[in-house]
Amino acid sequence: MKNFFKIIVLAAIFCLVASCENSIGKKNLVPNDNDQTDSEISDDDADTGDTEVPDEGDTEEPTDQDGVEIPDEDDNSDTTDEDWEDVVDTDTDGQEYKSPYGSVSFSFENIIGTQEDPGTSGEVFATGTYGNASAEIKPVYADKVQTDAFVYNDYIQIQQTPIYVDGTLGNPLVLLYIPIETASAAGIYGLNYNGDSSIVIADANWDTGAIECYHAFGEGQMEIEEVNINYSINLNGSATLYHPKNYKGEDVSAEFSQIFTGTTALCDPVN
Secondary structure (H helix, E strand, C coil): CCCCEEECCCCCCCEEECCEEECCCCCEEEECCCCCCCCCCCCCCCCCCCCCCCCCCCCCCCECCCCCECCCCCCCCCHHHHHHHHHHHHHHHHHCCCCCCEEEEEEEEEECEECCCCEEECCCCEEEEECCCCEECCCCCCCEEEEEEEEECCEEEEEEEEECCCCCECCCEEEEEEEHHHHCCCEEEEECCCCCEEEEEEEEECCCCEEEEEEEEEEEEEEEEEEECCCEEEEEEEEEEECCCCECCECCHHHHHHHCCCCCCECCCCC
């Protein structure tokens, strides 16, 4: 199923937290064309030449032996400066986010439920940091977490949600998506935003229960040790995190938003 389909449609599911119901995001699948490629950051300063200025007294441009015009060294053209400004503008968004943008480690051994009745526990599923200054994936202000696992639209989704001391839900979320086909056998599997399985860090709007924006996606690997698709799964893994605006120097936000939909918003830099 790799690179053929993944589109998230975030919908509400019900989880019992401090006697309150709250909504959790979901992922939908649709075919994903193979001709999608990562976009590259443009570089506009490659072919800019200086404006030709003849020497005083010359009636025609000086040439070298091959008849190629040689520009005067005292070129006062502003073309190069303008091109440099364009390059800086192009790169600004990506430069706001470090690359890598953090890291995550995760481990899960529990039951898998359904959309309506997820397997829920208070076990910490994922730890690590994200952002430009290493914000905690499990925030220090969180009294505990809620981890939910369920099958939805041919995927196993595992989600970790921080919970405040007063019982309200917080951010960021950690969401792991595994195709049922992948999870049907033990083994080692790759993780990426456009790979077989994906792990993302996101913020939710808890007034609506929908994903508000995405902080990062993970590139790494996961090991499924045991699986009973109708009851439970045992897995662990780790990944390096990247913001879609700066994936090893490339902006892949357009490709990312085609796969992770429901909102195309990317979170502001976290310091």
